[in-house]
Amino acid sequence: MLTNPFHHARYIIDKIEEHGHQAYFVGGCVRDLLLNNDIKDIDIATSAKPELIQDIFDKVIPVGIEHGTVIVHHQGISYEVTTFRLDGSYSDERHPDSVQFIDRIDEDLARRDFTMNALAMDKHGKIIDLYGGKRDLQAHIIRTVGDGVKRFKEDPLRIIRALRFTSQLGFSIETDTLKAMKTLKAKIEHLAVERLYQEMERFFAGKYVDKGMYYLKDLNIHQYLPVFKSHPHIVYQFPQPVMPLNSFAEVITVLHLLEPEISVQSWVKGWKASNQIKRKANLLVDTILQYKKNGLDRWLVYQLPAQYDEAFLRIIHYILGDQIIDTNTIHLIREELAIHSKKELAVNGHDILKMFPNKKAGPWVQRLLNQIERLIVTEQLKNHKEKIKEWIKCNPPGIN
Structure with a gap:
């Protein structure tokens, strides 16, 4: 029906x-x-x-x-x-x-x-x-239509698609299909990065990515993928079992945490990822490193956009094995924050310049606002204009 x-x-x-x-x-x-x-x-x-x-x-x-x-x-x-x-x-x-x-x-x-x-x-x-096809679905098997070598020669991306389907569906690859993939895998290196990106993002997000990773390593497919081919050992550093990561930003974050010498920028450039992916990966890396150093505090939650909560938790659960924190814990801390963005500060740059009429505007104003912002978020200063002005008088900024 x-x-x-x-x-x-x-x-x-x-x-x-x-x-x-x-x-x-x-x-x-x-x-x-x-x-x-x-x-x-x-x-x-x-x-x-x-x-x-x-x-x-x-x-x-x-x-x-x-x-x-x-x-x-x-x-x-x-x-x-x-x-x-x-x-x-x-x-x-x-x-x-x-x-x-x-x-x-x-x-x-x-x-x-x-x-x-x-x-x-x-x-x-x-x-x-x-x-x-129905028979193979029931048997949980991925098999090419007809001759596998011919199918993969037509479009080598189908090799990556086979891996992606193992990750998404948990299926096994039929023997002759697997042999054809081994025969033609080197052709992957000549595929457009943008096409590889689309398939591999879905690969890493698959419910059965651990099985997909088994095939990827068994076939040495990673030796033909951007960045991985220069650092093939990194696929063996994923904590076992390999867990799903819902965006390529999460993938880059995990890869950088596993191998800090390979920068986020290197992964972004190698995979031609967007600036949005780059920003998200950098933010996740920063917050996770903060978490490793200081735990889940107000400043971390303040910096973490609510839409990234699930990604942050997925990675600390996977990489650090920390299962204690959940979205509710983060939500409760976020609700108690005195401010949720710099726009909510009781003072702005104009207010500060009025306090120092003989000083020219410059980077010092932003540095001072950043300092005030952190003090308020961490509850060391009240978000009241007069309280902030009193603090500034007691802690005059270095101006240069």
């Missing part, structure tokens, strides 16, 4: 069929339905060419129209709709040099990576399974 996400997406299939074409739910959404997992993105394959899809629907984005793929927006949800196709050769080991649009779902399924992803389902819930 179809679940709600499929009922909502059925509109797309109905509209395509009204124009005389076939359309099916395909790939990961069918796999996740059979596994009783949450349905995320719903993809649709069809015999209709992309130009017709653009005519049928009002809101269409031609994201990969040369390969038959468009995005259809319907009631606030996006659906990837791709025309049945046969792929030509893969000279760039990523995209086929040419595609041939076809009208048969069976030939379309033959080009897919793994049997569990080579599944299609019609709008009534009938499954099309030509390569034993």
Whole structure:
């Protein structure tokens, strides 16, 4: 029986069929339905060419129209709709040099990576399974569709995808598929870092990442990954069992804590991570080092954004084995803070400059505000303007 996400997406299939074409739910959404997992993105394959899809629907984005793929927006949800196709050769080991649009779902399924992803389902819930995908799902096995060497030559990223699926699903890799991965693993080094990043972030977040890490080490895949290839020993330093990390910022934080000589910046640069990831990783590193030195105090909680609480706890539980602190402990400390940001200080830079009318503005003002901020957070000074002014008079700043 179809679940709600499929009922909502059925509109797309109905509209395509009204124009005389076939359309099916395909790939990961069918796999996740059979596994009783949450349905995320719903993809649709069809015999209709992309130009017709653009005519049928009002809101269409031609994201990969040369390969038959468009995005259809319907009631606030996006659906990837791709025309049945046969792929030509893969000279760039990523995209086929040419595609041939076809009208048969069976030939379309033959080009897919793994049997569990080579599944299609019609709008009534009938499954099309030509390569034993349901059998492999039941056996918890990852197996390529057809010849593994051919599949991985077409796109070596599929090697990393296999590892990612072991991490997410806890499945084992079928013997011939594993052999093909060993044969072609060196090709990983030539993949775009951005593509590796997307897969490896999901790999480290997987519920069964410990199993994924077993395969990564067994195949020596890390010797072809950015930064890891220069420091291959680091994968053996993860505390056992390896625990899920929900963002790449958490991954970088843990890796830096395991090997402080490799800076956060080195990981960020090597993996072409965003500035946002860099900021989060640096903040997590700083707060965790503070925690190791002083424990969970007011100043640490003040510096830790509430949205990072779970990440902070995951890492100290994993790296330090400290299971005592929980989100409630942090929340209680945060509630008791006198201020929650510098904006709440009872004085500002203008107030300080008025106290020293003969002094020019400069870095000393910010240094003084920082000092006051910390004293108030740690309850050594009240956040009242007169109290702060009294303290400043007793502790005049060094001005330079």
